[in-house]
Amino acid sequence: MSGPRYTPLVEGLPSTVPFVGPETQERGMGKPFRARIGANENVFGPSPAAVAAMADAAAGIWQYGDPENHDLKHRLADGLGVQPENIVIGEGIDALLGYLARMLVSPGTPVVTSLGAYPTFNFHVSGFGGVLHAVPYKGDHEDPDALIAKAEETGAPLIYFANPDNPMGTWHSAETVQSLIDRVPEASLLILDEAYVEFAPEGIAPPLDVSNDRVIRFRTFSKAYGMAGARIGYGIAEAGLADAFNKIRNHFGVNRIAQAGALASLNDRDHVPRVRDQVAKSRERIGRIARDNGFEALDSATNFVAIDCGRDDAYAKAVLAGLVAAGVFVRMPGVAPQNRCIRVSAGTDADLDVLAEALPGVVRAIDADR
Amino acid sequence: MSGPRYTPLVEGLPSTVPFVGPETQERGMGKPFRARIGANENVFGPSPAAVAAMADAAAGIWQYGDPENHDLKHRLADGLGVQPENIVIGEGIDALLGYLARMLVSPGTPVVTSLGAYPTFNFHVSGFGGVLHAVPYKGDHEDPDALIAKAEETGAPLIYFANPDNPMGTWHSAETVQSLIDRVPEASLLILDEAYVEFAPEGIAPPLDVSNDRVIRFRTFSKAYGMAGARIGYGIAEAGLADAFNKIRNHFGVNRIAQAGALASLNDRDHVPRVRDQVAKSRERIGRIARDNGFEALDSATNFVAIDCGRDDAYAKAVLAGLVAAGVFVRMPGVAPQNRCIRVSAGTDADLDVLAEALPGVVRAIDADR
Numbered sequence: 023m024s025g026p027r028y029t030p031l032v033e034g035l036p037s038t039v040p041f042v043g044p045e046t047q048e049r050g051m052g053k054p055f056r057a058r059i060g061a062n063e064n065v066f067g068p069s070p071a072a073v074a075a076m077a078d079a080a081a082g083i084w085q086y087g088d089p090e091n092h093d094l095k096h097r098l099a100d101g102l103g104v105q106p107e108n109i110v111i112g113e114g115i116d117a118l119l120g121y122l123a124r125m126l127v128s129p130g131t132p133v134v135t136s137l138g139a140y141p142t143f144n145f146h147v148s149g150f151g152g153v154l155h156a157v158p159y160k161g162d163h164e165d166p167d168a169l170i171a172k173a174e175e176t177g178a179p180l181i182y183f184a185n186p187d188n189p190m191g192t193w194h195s196a197e198t199v200q201s202l203i204d205r206v207p208e209a210s211l212l213i214l215d216e217a218y219v220e221f222a223p224e225g226i227a228p229p230l231d232v233s234n235d236r237v238i239r240f241r242t243f244s245k246a247y248g249m250a251g252a253r254i255g256y257g258i259a260e261a262g263l264a265d266a267f268n269k270i271r272n273h274f275g276v277n278r279i280a281q282a283g284a285l286a287s288l289n290d291r292d293h294v295p296r297v298r299d300q301v302a303k304s305r306e307r308i309g310r311i312a313r314d315n316g317f318e319a320l321d322s323a324t325n326f327v328a329i330d331c332g333r334d335d336a337y338a339k340a341v342l343a344g345l346v347a348a349g350v351f352v353r354m355p356g357v358a359p360q361n362r363c364i365r366v367s368a369g370t371d372a373d374l375d376v377l378a379e380a381l382p383g384v385v386r387a388i389d390a391d392r
Numbered sequence: 393m394s395g396p397r398y399t400p401l402v403e404g405l406p407s408t409v410p411f412v413g414p415e416t417q418e419r420g421m422g423k424p425f426r427a428r429i430g431a432n433e434n435v436f437g438p439s440p441a442a443v444a445a446m447a448d449a450a451a452g453i454w455q456y457g458d459p460e461n462h463d464l465k466h467r468l469a470d471g472l473g474v475q476p477e478n479i480v481i482g483e484g485i486d487a488l489l490g491y492l493a494r495m496l497v498s499p500g501t502p503v504v505t506s507l508g509a510y511p512t513f514n515f516h517v518s519g520f521g522g523v524l525h526a527v528p529y530k531g532d533h534e535d536p537d538a539l540i541a542k543a544e545e546t547g548a549p550l551i552y553f554a555n556p557d558n559p560m561g562t563w564h565s566a567e568t569v570q571s572l573i574d575r576v577p578e579a580s581l582l583i584l585d586e587a588y589v590e591f592a593p594e595g596i597a598p599p600l601d602v603s604n605d606r607v608i609r610f611r612t613f614s615k616a617y618g619m620a621g622a623r624i625g626y627g628i629a630e631a632g633l634a635d636a637f638n639k640i641r642n643h644f645g646v647n648r649i650a651q652a653g654a655l656a657s658l659n660d661r662d663h664v665p666r667v668r669d670q671v672a673k674s675r676e677r678i679g680r681i682a683r684d685n686g687f688e689a690l691d692s693a694t695n696f697v698a699i700d701c702g703r704d705d706a707y708a709k710a711v712l713a714g715l716v717a718a719g720v721f722v723r724m725p726g727v728a729p730q731n732r733c734i735r736v737s738a739g740t741d742a743d744l745d746v747l748a749e750a751l752p753g754v755v756r757a758i759d760a761d762r
Contacts, residue, residue: 025605026581026633027549029498035639043644045458058455067454076450076649083446083653084437084618085428088415113483113623117642128399149640179397211396235395248454251648253483263396269405270519272487274413277647278621279446283453 031129031151040142044351056349057373062188062218062326064248065370066300068283069293072249075286079279087278094285098256101288107261108232113275115217115240115255120146121271122180122238122257126211127152132176136164138189138357140215143182152180159360162320162328163192166202173210181206184215186222189355189365191322193226200228206236211263214239217255220246220294221301222323235260243280245325246294247287252280301325304368311378315385320363328355328363335361337388344384350377401499401521410512414721426719427743432558432588432696434618435740436670438653439663442619445656449649457648464655468626471658477631478602483645485587485610485625490516491641492550492608492627496581497522502546506534508559508727510585513552522550529730532690532698533562536572543580551576554585556592559725559735561692563596570598576606581633584609587625590616590664591671592693605630613650615695616664617657622650671695674738681748685755690733698725698733705731707758714754720747 044061048054059065067073091111099106112118119142127133129151135143137156144154155176157168164187173181183202186193194202199214206212216239219227230239242255254276257264287293308327309319318330331338335358342354342364354364366377414431418424429435437443461481469476482488489512497503499521505513507526514524525546527538534557543551553572556563564572569584576582586609589597600609612625624646627634657663678697679689688700701708705728712724712734724734736747 024579026496026636027579028495028636029501031498032495032636032639037635037638039459039638039643041459041643043456043459045462046460049462061456063456064454067451073450073453076453077447080443080446080450080649080653081437083443083621084434086413086431086433086614086620087623089409089411089413090416092415092419113642113645116644120642125398125402126396128401131399209394209397244456250456251453253457253645253647265407266396266398266402268407268409269402272483272490273409273411274486275483275623277623277650279450279649280647283450 035149038145040145047346047351053349055351057369057376058351059367059369059373059377060351060353061250062245062324062367063250064245064297064325065368065373066248066297068248069287069290071290072247072283072287076279076283079282083278085278086274087276087281089273091276091281094281097285097288102230102258104230104232104258105261108258108264110257110259110264110267111276112255112257112267112271114244114253115215115242116142117253117275118240118255118257119143119213121267122213123147123150123152124270125266126180132178133180133182134169134172134176134178135182136169138355138360139164139182139184140188141356159190162190162360163187163194166194166198170202170205173207178210180211180213182213182215184217185226186218186323188218188324190328190360190363191320191324191326193222193323196225196228199226203228203234203237210236212237216240217242217245218324221298221325226323230258232258232260235263238263243284243287246297247284248297249280249283249287252283253277254280254284301368304374307374308366308368308377311374311381315381326365326367328360328365330363333362338362338364340388341384344387345377345380348380348384350380405519408515410515417716417721423719425721427739427746428721429737429739429743429747430721430723431620432615432694432737433620434615434667434695435738435743436618436667438618439657439660441660442617442653442657446649446653449652453648455648456644457646457651459643461646461651464651467655467658472600472628474600474602474628475631478628478634480627480629480634480637481646482625482627482637482641484614484623485585485612486512487623487645488610488625488627489513489583491637492583493517493520493522494640495636496550502548503550503552504539504542504546504548505552506539508725508730509534509552509554510558511726529560532560532730533557533564536564536568540572540575540577543577548580550581550583552583552585554587555596556588556693558588558694560698560730560733561690561694561696563592563693566595566598569596573598573604573607580606582607586610587612587615588694591668591695596693600628602628602630605633608633613654613657616667617654618667619650619653619657622653623647624650624654671738674744677744678736678738678747681744681751685751696735696737698730698735700733703732708732708734710758711754714757715747715750718750718754720750
């Protein structure tokens with residue numbers, strides 16, 4: 023048999039996965055992780071009100087969700103001071119990035135991002151045949167000047183920029199981000215990925231300006247709202263751009279329980295501040311654990327900390343492997359020079375007890391091997 | 393501003409929706425429907441075990457779902473007598489149809505379906521620039537001979553066929569479907585959409601043959617399992633084809649609560665038989681209500697009934713509009729000659745009481761207007 027006639031583009035794509043899930047690693051090891059602090063999930067969980075709303079919604083799951091996401095869209099718009107027409111809701115930022123890549127990327131389209139930034143964006147761009155132009159980080163920060171220069175050089179219709187950044191946790195000021203927005207070339211579109219913005223210091227997000235169709239901002243219920251498994255996120259954009267998603271999106275794609283949980287989350291105003299406090303304390307303790315082991319922790323505006331292990335990528339990989347073998351799920355940046363670091367998500371006290379207990383032995387074992 | 397530089401393909405697409413949701417209609421009317429029997433949702437709901445599993449999973453939604461869908465995939469494979477490598481799980485059949493269209497359809501690619509068959513498939517094909525070749529139904533049945541003839545004529549790499557059919561509820565025997573599969577041209581792929589198969593008489597599904605890479609079968613938790621809002625369905629295919637979805641799918645796209653609910657559903661062996669009985673009784677009553685009003689009900693192998701209103705599309709549309717105005721959410725086929733019918737989903741006794749009460753007045757009002 024000759025097999026299905028894939029398009030030439032799809033025929034040439036690798037069968038891949040942007041991230042290996044912790045469950046896959048657990049099956050490989052034959053035992054569960056003792057601490058799940060690798061995927062920047064929010065271990066402090068969703069709002070109790072969201073949990074209750076989701077549990078209540080379970081029996082009604084026989085109904086499709088509202089394809090317009092009307093109630094959530096209106097609630098978000100009210101909170102953000104924009105119109106419902108400026109909001110597009112989708113199955114997590116991942117799905118929205120995929121839709122946007124599909125809207126702007128054809129085979130050969132240049133797309134600008136940072137070397138080592140979010141792999142799932144790259145996966146979508148490559149999946150539509152785009153050609154990635156990745157500029158280096160500058161001192162562990164994404165580099166707005168380099169992004170703009172590369173966009174001008176390549177004529178890219180799409181630029182990716184995250185603030186705060188993942189995987190380093192670093193951030194830029196609102197002024198710097200606004201200056202980046204102001205310099206986006208005509209007929210380019212900037213993706214401002216603000217997945218972690220709720221964890222950041224006040225004032226790093228420039229004001230929303232939904233008259234500007236050169237920027238789309240993505241936010242999510244996966245991180246501060248603790249609903250990663252629900253697959254629900256949103257974009258804030260000029261109305262024509264937000265509406266263009268209707269050309270291609272999976273209209274009935276958002277889970278009805280996720281809609282209920284997201285709405286309840288927004289109505290619990292205490293939850294995100296509480297999570298911010300818990301995350302801040304956890305980041306501090308991760309920093310102490312890092313320093314206790316001779317490492318350095320980067321300042322972070324997110325719910326994770328990049329720990330600079332102080333040597334090369336081989337060393338950081340050994341630290342990572344040691345922690346994983348000891349039952350601590352963590353990840354690390356994929357590209358130099360950031361890959362001298364490991365990335366540890368904020369954890370509960372119990373999670374960080376496991377980290378604190380495991381790390382010295384891991385470091386000793388590596389040193390003994392050298 | 394010139395706006396985002398959409399691809400020429402996307403630039404030319406309409407901003408659309410394959411179906412208007414009942415919530416949109418309710419907002420337009422300013423009141424809720426009294427009976428929600430229009431979207432072939434399963435009003436009898438999910439398994440109580442699934443409801444419990446989903447409620448239990450709510451607090452753990454801070455974790456991403458397993459991107460491999462490992463446990464559900466293995467459970468399905470065991471039940472179906474295939475290997476896990478033959479299963480691809482996705483965010484409902486809608487998303488899987490979208491992925492498959494993306495894999496095989498480029499601008500200009502011919503694709504074969506039936507005139508009036510599932511609009512969301514058409515939406516995805518058009519969304520990737522495919523050219524739809526739709527053959528007429530034959531006596532309210534999809535026409536396998538015509539589908540094969542058109543596939544041969546056009547050289548289409550993709551053919552869509554649903555058994556049982558939506559929107560008519562009709563079906564073909566396993567022998568007829570097997571004969572269709574056997575005649576799929578080399579290097580064509582048949583989508584056998586079996587979304588409603590659990591409602592059908594025994595023996596309409598030909599045996600699974602996962603060595604055949606000219607057919608992929610789609611099934612779902614949205615219908616008999618009562619989890620439409622959860623967005624979870626699956627394909628059964630030759631291993632290489634199932635794996636090819638990994639090139640482009642949203643790996644973390646399936647909701648974690650949906651994974652838990654689907655798994656629990658499969659482990660409750662009593663639920664689907666119970667739903668089948670409830671649906672069969674409901675179909676019978678819909679038939680009686682139709683006949684009481686001078687209409688005819690088509691035999692159905694699904695959880696809905698096409699009611700032949702006996703005149704033209706204008707008449708059926710008037711009946712539909714009258715029912716909607718009376719608070720009964722129903723839909724109708726979009727294309728002649730099927731659009732002489734309205735389509736009513738199986739409902740609870742209370743739902744059908746509303747239908748039985750409303751329909752005579754609707755018919756009288758139309759007749760009075762003529």
